[in-house]
Amino acid sequence: MSKQLVVVTGGSGFIASHIILKLLQQGYAVRTTVRSLAKTELIKTMLANGGQTDFSDLSFVEADLTHEDNWDQVMAGATYAIHPASPTPTLNFKDENEMIQPAINGVLYVLRAASAAHLKRVVLTSAYGAIFAGHKHRTTPYTEADWSDLSAKGIHPYQKSKTLSERAAWDFIAQDDSGLELSTVNPVAVMGPVLASDYSHSNIQIQDLLTGKTKVVPEVDSGYVDVRDVASLHLLAMTSPKAAGExxxxxxxxxxxxxxxxxxxxxxxxxxxxxxxxxxxxxxVLKLAAKANPMMRMVASVAGKYAETSDAKATTLLGWQHGTAKDAIIATAQSMIDLGIV
Incomplete structure (x- = not known):
């Protein structure tokens, strides 16, 4: 019997690489997209660092989220797709649409191709940023029922891009008649073992702390979750009948x-x-400094904000299990020390 094929977008990404590891370990065949096939060796190195030695069920295809080409070829013959990739945000943009439009387009390219190829389900990696932004005077933990309020002032374009691209995905599914299902996973700050020097902006926070680059810290509260647990939640969202449309x-x-x-x-x-x-x-003081330094605006936009979240839905509906935030933070640091990044 041939193995079920799962497409994972952006295989060199931090979350994507851990999802690929879990899929291969659980007996799926994986086809992952890369912007350039030059990335294939890096991805194999990352997976090897994660303990994977057999790559016979892993294949690569070139596809770019800023272009519609190749996505039909990416989806051909697949049962599921997991979409963690997002066009890399440029924090030094002139117009916020430079961030927002590519994120929306990328999601729609993936969903259109998945629909045309009659996939069963797509799991979109959205973000906590699509949930918490723009809420004032919050006193109860955020849940999946919450959506960022984009009419509020001072929302960073990154949070807007995550909100609008997830909204676009749900709108697409509502109109689609192919039977394609959608689930989304909205992670808080993702920690855990980095597998190479290519990792997410959440992890750079740990690198900057350990290397002394961060002299003072902003008043930013956040949830933290281990990337291995995020990967396992994606697999539950992919296969559980209860996860469709959630x-x-x-x-x-x-x-x-x-x-x-x-x-x-x-x-x-x-x-x-x-x-x-x-x-x-x-x-x-931070907000004042951010006026002169665009790189600080994203941090300034969330400083002093309420950030409690609830894990109840994933744990009760899907039986998801996770470790502690503290262990996830320590695992990030340990992997950076082991790899000589710090």
Whole structure:
């Protein structure tokens, strides 16, 4: 019997690489997309660092989320697709549509091709950013029922791109008559073992802390979740009959400030203690600095905001199990030390 084929977009991505590992371990064949086939060796190295030695069920195809070409070829013969890739955000943009439009287009290219190829289900990796932004005076944990309010002031284009691209996906499915199903996974900050020097912006936070680049931390609270648990939630969202048409917050339900994160690292890695920050920059000072520095605007837009989340839906509906936020943060740091990144 031939193995079920799963398409995973953007195979060199942090979340994507861990999803591919889980799929191969569970006996699926995987076809992953890369912007350039030059990336294939990097992906194999990452998977090998994750413990995978047999690549006979893994294939690669060139496809770019900024172009419609090749997506039909990507989806041919597949049963499922998981879509963690997103056009890389440029934080130094002139017009916010540079971030928003490619994210929407990329999702629609994937869904159109999946529909035409009669796939069973697509799992879209959305984000916590599609849930929490623009809510004022929040006092109860965010859930999957929440959507970011884009009419509010000061929302960063990255959060807008995640919200509008997920909305576009649900709108597409509502109109589609091929029988294609959709589930989304909306992770909070994703931690856990990096498999190479190619990793997500959440992880750069840990690198900057350990190397002493971050002298003071902003007043930003966040949930944190292990990438291996995020990968397992994607597989549950892909196969569970209950997951069709549903969103799932990938969170442990815990919330840490950035100073908490620095303190976790200080306790776990005492050799790095002298480099770790102990002071917090007041939010009004941060917002002022962000006016002059566009790279700080995303952080400034979430500083001082309520960030509690609930893991109830994924754990009760799908039986999802996850580790602790603290262990995920420590695993990120340990992998960076092991790989010589810090």
């Amino acid at each position: 969103r799932f917050l990938a969170t442990t339900g815990e919330t840490y400030s950035m100073l908490d994160v620095a303190n976790i690292l200080r306790e776990a890695f005492p050799a790095y203690a002298p480099k770790l920050p102990t002071k917090v920059v007041p939010t009004p």
